[in-house]
Amino acid sequence: MLTKRIIPCLDVKDGRVVKGVQFVHLRDAGDPVEQAQIYGEEAADELVFLDITASHEQRGLTLEMARRVAETVFIPFTVGGGIGSVDDMRAIIATGADKVSINTAAVRDPDLITQGARAFGSNAVVVAIDARRCVGGSQLTWETTTHGGRRRTGLDAIEWAVECERRGAGEILLTSMDCDGTKAGYDVELTKTVADAVSIPVIASGGAGALEHFYDVLTTGCADAALVASLFHFREMSIAQVKTYLAGRGVWVRR
């Protein structure tokens, strides 16, 4: 049976990890390879590197990082952040990365999803959707945002997810901008609504703070995977702990 995935997310800038494992004994806490190895040994099912490099000139450092990760860590990984064209995608895939994640660029030009899926296969194209709850209205709805939640798009998040699938996305990385950083739990309703609307896998993101949050989003929320950032980096919780807990409650995980 297919297992539910637990996926740590690392923020990288200029080829260095700026948000990752906080270990006192790390020789170099900014080294993406060392970080990826730690998570690989802890049975992380995949890794996501979110590139927050501001300047276009430094993008080469991200590619170099991805090449080194692919040489040393034999689990799948995704690179996202600042990808705006098929050429950007190609450069990342060529390093040995498995998937690219696109967000703002996909909203601006949905055809990028189609082109990416055609060039690299759907399995390599993840669309990241940053969704925010709409206030007012009789029915609960979510709006797609970009630029880290700062910009509204007027796009209904559920309809946008369906459109992404239709255009060939292989997965949806769904972040709740309401829950992100709160540690109060994933947005289970949002996740379930999207998972019911599409037939591709949905990765839930934003809000993990306690063990039961994982259980809730992977069962009631129907997510295929759960993304985690700071909770793991600061060792408030380990992947092993999460997986042991999930297995104890009957969720199928790889250990």
Place this chain on the structure above:
Amino acid sequence: MIERLRIAIVDAGIGNLRSVQKGFEHVGVSPVPTDDPVVIADAHAVVLPGVASFGDGMAGLRARGLDSAILAVIERGVPFLGICVGLQLLFGSSEEMGTHRGLGILPGQVKRFSASLTVPHMGWNQLEQQRPHPLLANIPDGAFVYFANSYHAVTDDESIIVATTEYGTHFPSVVARDNVWAIQFHPEKSQETGLTMLRNFVENVYDRLPGH
């Protein structure tokens, strides 16, 4: 000398061969990605990976004359490993985006997973070993490997099935007949289990060399 093995990775121009290449480098060999039928004919072993679609894969092989090069090395008994779409291409046909004819080396077809399932089948799933095989040496039954596939092989010939995996149905995830071995998952993304398989393949190639 295992590092001197000439292993050709068939490049049909459809996908990223870099990660497969890195997996092999990790187990001590230096495979060469190539779209040259001469290089393929001269190799000690041939690997057919694939990350794009079945139709594009077959078209890419035919356009470069690689389909006949593959058939010729298989006929000569050269060790052959198909990976992911590289497994699917060995079968007779696929229904992926229209019907496409495959290499027809193994009996069977390639079908899409049931519409009631989440597709692609993406993530870690288990190998249910159906019979012993050198590719699975030192790998426990039930080991996890990483999949990313929307299609799977279907065959009536149970003798070629080495391992199956459950996803709505029990589909063949490792198949083998004589010198033709193939796996549906990504060994270079399956940590120790996948690397062990690559090592098993390479060692088997080495052991078959004349004078060894």
